Amino acid sequence: MNGWHGTILKVDLTTGTSCREELPRTLLEEYLGGRGLGVRLMRNYYQLDPFDPAMPLIFAIGPLCGTSSPTSARLSVVSRSPLTGTIYDCSAGGRFAWRLKTSGVDALFITGRSPQPVILTITGDEVDIIPAASLWGCDLPTTFAALKERGSVTAIGPAGERGVLFANIMMGEGNSVGRGGMGAVMGGKNLKAVTVNGDLKTTVADPALFDTARQDIMRLFKASPVIFGPLGIAEFGTPVLVDLMAQRRMAPTENFRKTFFERSGNYSGPAIKAACGAKKDGCYGCPIQCKKSSGSGRALPEYETVSHFGALNKIDELHSIIKANDLCNDLGMDTITTAATLSAWGEIKGAFPTAAEIPGLLHDIAKRQGDGELLALGSRRLAEQLGHPELSMSVKSLELPAYDPRGAYGMALAYCTSNRGGCHLRAYPISHEILRKPVPTDRFSFSGKARIISIAEDTNAAVDSLVACKFAFFGASLEEYAELLSAVTGVAYSPQRLKEIGKRIVLTERFYNCATGFSRKDDILPERFFTEAGSSGDGIDIHPIDRARFEEELDKYYRIRGLNENGCFDDGDLLEMQP
Numbered sequence: 001m002n003g004w005h006g007t008i009l010k011v012d013l014t015t016g017t018s019c020r021e022e023l024p025r026t027l028l029e030e031y032l033g034g035r036g037l038g039v040r041l042m043r044n045y046y047q048l049d050p051f052d053p054a055m056p057l058i059f060a061i062g063p064l065c066g067t068s069s070p071t072s073a074r075l076s077v078v079s080r081s082p083l084t085g086t087i088y089d090c091s092a093g094g095r096f097a098w099r100l101k102t103s104g105v106d107a108l109f110i111t112g113r114s115p116q117p118v119i120l121t122i123t124g125d126e127v128d129i130i131p132a133a134s135l136w137g138c139d140l141p142t143t144f145a146a147l148k149e150r151g152s153v154t155a156i157g158p159a160g161e162r163g164v165l166f167a168n169i170m171m172g173e174g175n176s177v178g179r180g181g182m183g184a185v186m187g188g189k190n191l192k193a194v195t196v197n198g199d200l201k202t203t204v205a206d207p208a209l210f211d212t213a214r215q216d217i218m219r220l221f222k223a224s225p226v227i228f229g230p231l232g233i234a235e236f237g238t239p240v241l242v243d244l245m246a247q248r249r250m251a252p253t254e255n256f257r258k259t260f261f262e263r264s265g266n267y268s269g270p271a272i273k274a275a276c277g278a279k280k281d282g283c284y285g286c287p288i289q290c291k292k293s294s295g296s297g298r299a300l301p302e303y304e305t306v307s308h309f310g311a312l313n314k315i316d317e318l319h320s321i322i323k324a325n326d327l328c329n330d331l332g333m334d335t336i337t338t339a340a341t342l343s344a345w346g347e348i349k350g351a352f353p354t355a356a357e358i359p360g361l362l363h364d365i366a367k368r369q370g371d372g373e374l375l376a377l378g379s380r381r382l383a384e385q386l387g388h389p390e391l392s393m394s395v396k397s398l399e400l401p402a403y404d405p406r407g408a409y410g411m412a413l414a415y416c417t418s419n420r421g422g423c424h425l426r427a428y429p430i431s432h433e434i435l436r437k438p439v440p441t442d443r444f445s446f447s448g449k450a451r452i453i454s455i456a457e458d459t460n461a462a463v464d465s466l467v468a469c470k471f472a473f474f475g476a477s478l479e480e481y482a483e484l485l486s487a488v489t490g491v492a493y494s495p496q497r498l499k500e501i502g503k504r505i506v507l508t509e510r511f512y513n514c515a516t517g518f519s520r521k522d523d524i525l526p527e528r529f530f531t532e533a534g535s536s537g538d539g540i541d542i543h544p545i546d547r548a549r550f551e552e553e554l555d556k557y558y559r560i561r562g563l564n565e566n567g568c569f570d571d572g573d574l575l576e577m578q579p
Contacts, residue, residue, distance in 0.1 A: 002205040003063035004028045008041075009105045011120060011127065013189050015146040015253050018127040023106055029491055033062035035089040036465030036505045037079025037107055039512075046512040050082040050161075050181075058109075059100060059160070060156075062467035062488055066101040067201030067210070070150075070217050070476075071469035073098045073284040075145035077493075080241030081180035082166040083378050084397040084421045087512040090182055091467055093283025094175040096152040096196065103519030104199035109284075114190040117161075121150055124194040124214060124326065132192040136161060139330045141307035144172045151197030155330025158364040160187035164376040166337035173290070174299035175283060178334040179398065180420060189465055192500035205490030213484040217476045218287065224475035226435055227288055233471060234280070236269030237292040238303035241402075243268050245307070248434060249540045250407025252400070255343040256393045256526075259404045261311035262427060267318045272300060275318055283469070290471055301325035307402035308339035311330060313352050320355035326358055331366035337378055339366065340399035342381040348388045350382040395422030396522050405525060406534045408433040408544050410449045416523040417453060417557055419509035428470055435474075448548045450556035458474070461502035502560075507561070508544065514568035523554060525565055 008026060010017045024038075029038045029105070038060040048055045055165030057079050062070035075097035081088035100108060103122050114129070121128045135143050140157045147153045153172040160167035160183030161271030167183030168176050177183070204210050221227050228234050245251040246264050253261040265271060272278055272292065278300055282289035292300045301309070301321060305328075309321045328335045342361065353361055364372025374382050379399055383392040393400050398421025414427035424430070429452065433443040438497040442448075459478055463470065468481060478495040485493045525545070534542030555565065564570050 001025065002203045003485075004033070004106050005200070007105045007243055008107045009127065009379055010109045010111070011110040011129075013114040013129065013191060014112065014119065016114070016129050018287065019158055020105070020511075026412065028063070028106065029489075030501060031505070032462070032465035032467045032501060033065075033106055034074070034076040034091065035078065035461060036058050036075050036501065038089055039505055039508055041107065041109060042078060042080075046080060047516055049544060050080045050085075050145070050185055053124060053189070054111055055079060055185065057182070057185050058107060059108045060149065061101045061106055062465060063151075063485065064466055065097055066362060066470065066489055067497070068214065068220065068285070069202055069468075070214065070483055071283070071286050071288065071468065073469040074202055075100065076464060077169060077177045079182060079185045081182075081420070082184050083181040083477050083565075085516065086396055086420050086518065087367050087509045088180040088182070088420050089464065090179050091464060092171055092175040093286065094152070094171040094173045094176045094470065095284040096171045096173075097467075098284055099152040099196045101202060102200050103196055105199045108194070110189065110191065112189065116188050117192050119147070119192055122194070122198070123151070124198050124200070124438030128470060135192050138157055140170050140332055141330055147193055147195050148172070149256055150195035151403055152221035153193055156186050156191075156368065157182040157330060159376075160184055161192075162199050162366065162368045162376070163379050164188055164333060164335040164365060164368065165340075167332050168334045171329065171334055173284065174293075176329070176334075179336065179423070181334075183332050188554070191323070203338040204488050210431040210484065210487035213480060213487050217480045217484065220475040221287060221472070226474040227471065231349045233290040233474075234288050235436050237265065237278070237300070239272055239289055239301070239306050240269035241303045242306060244434065245402065247538070248407050249535055249537060249542050250404040251307060251311050252393075252402055252404045253535070255312060255347040255391065256400070256404060256528060257408060257532070259348070260537060261316075263316035264307075264311055266316045267310050267321055269307040271318060276300060276322070277305065286469070288469070288471055298326060299329065302346075304337070304402045305335040308343070310334055310357070310361045310533060312339055312343045312402070314498065315358075317355045320358065324358050324362065326430055327362045331362060332365060333362070336401055338362065340393060341375055341379040341382060344391050344393065345375060345381050346467040347391050348383065350574045378526050390527050393526050393528070395525060396421040396518065403430075403434070404542075409441070409444045409446050409545065410452055412525060412529070412545055413446065413449050413553055414453050414456070416525060416554065417457065419506065419513055425549065426460060427453045428460055429453065429456060431474065432529045439555065444543075446553040450553045450560055454557060454560045455499070457506050458499045458502035461505040462498040465501065466504065467472045510561075510563070510570060520554075520565070525550075560563065
């Protein structure tokens with residue numbers, strides 16, 4: 001089989017057993033890998049509690065991984081989120097994905113709960129479960145150092161061990177399976193780490209077509225000003241967006257009370273490069289190299305992190321923000337939810353945490369001690385328990401990232417229709433509403449946004465299943481990647497076929513969510529955005545969102561999706577879609 005191995009590795013930590021099973025070719029062709037394959041494999045499990053031992057934790061790779069396809073050394077981790085309760089996938093790039101593919105599997109399917117902390121080791125065909133008592137409680141740098149001789153490593157830190165609801169899973173190269181609390185699911189299984197090594201190659205069906213498609217993609221990358229321009233992400237990383245969000249007056253500030261932070265330039269992309277001597281870094285084999293690291297090799301924070309530990313908490317000290325990023329990575333916590341939870345807590349208390357207080361609070365969260373016990377629950381539960389549920393800036397309990405929805409109405413709709421919660425990456429309308437020049441005026445309009453968002457969700461579901469990086473599509477398109485996929489697998493794919501696969505994935509996710517109680521009531525922004533204005537200035541007015549127009553466009557979205565007025569399905573047999 002080209003592109004895929006046609007194999008899933010199933011591990012039961014309760015019994016300490018493992019087996020390899022065949023994955024039907026039809027399933028792989030119609031769900032691809034990554035997010036799509038993982039979501040399909042959740043069909044019999046999506047109603048389980050996230051901490052039920054029978055709940056799977058799925059690492060799924062795409063058909064392009066293992067080849068020289070640009071931005072393809074990635075995987076998705078799929079389960080049900082303990083933070084949101086939604087079906088959840090989160091992707092990460094790095095050598096771990098590549099090496100898992102070389103072990104001869106398309107997916108790793110972990111169930112059960114070990115009686116004691118363990119490490120899962122995969123070396124080619126050999127699978128072992130070994131004790132991890134000596135590493136339980138250790139931070140991630142210590143864990144990676146102890147296991148580096150075993151190949152590529154993915155692991156959890158103290159936050160995942162203690163069930164912090166936004167604990168992440170970190171890759172040894174510094175990449176993060178960040179959002180949704182997948183690290184807590186892994187910790188609930190008493191699984192400290194997974195190591196993997198292998199040497200099985202991924203075969204390509206048509207090498208000549210593959211080379212042509214790859215060259216086309218690389219040419220488009222190099223021509224993209226967003227990727228390789230003077231102010232592109234290859235040069236400054238994602239913090240290059242700091243100045244742009246300030247110009248657009250949509251930088252979330254003081255728990256989204258404001259949309260402009262006067263001192264954000266202190267942690268912009270150029271400021272980080274000047275202060276830290278930032279050098280180019282990135283996922284294994286990626287030509288874009290959007291990540292940046294310090295001279296000592298430490299991963300520097302990305303846009304969401306600098307903005308949320310910066311403006312959202314009224315902090316302008318770059319080195320404090322870098323320290324917060326380091327601690328979150330070492331302890332194993334999602335930076336977005338961590339910072340947003342601190343911000344909600346700060347507004348409720350009437351005083352945001354200071355730069356000097358942040359490190360101690362992060363340790364308390366990871367250890368679930370003192371104020372950290374409540375903060376470890378995320379902003380929605382924290383705000384409810386403190387009597388101010390309206391101050392959690394989240395959708396479906398997932399904290400919003402660093403794009404204020406009052407400044408881009410497509411983003412506002414996308415936050416609400418996202419199946420995993422308040423996420424910008426499900427539809428990712430950034431190119432349409434934010435990056436275009438001249439500054440788009442329709443960012444303050446809902447007209448046509450329902451259709452734009454539904455198409456973008458389908459497209460991105462396909463991208464997440466290939467598994468490719470979103471940033472690749474600042475240059476290339478689904479057309480080039482469809483050609484690349486056809487060359488690798490020998491199966492004819494077109495952009496339209498990929499969008500149809502993406503649509504199937506999106507609808508399956510929504511079916512799962514509706515079956516577990518989600519509906520229109522959950523597809524809504526926090527009240528603040530409908531009643532409070534943002535920070536107008538520089539000729540830009542940031543008004544409250546028109547609730548009636550939002551509801552109209554949400555209705556249109558439901559009709560486009562074939563959903564009822566409650567955002568769910570009249571036909572309960574949707575899950576029986578073939579294959």
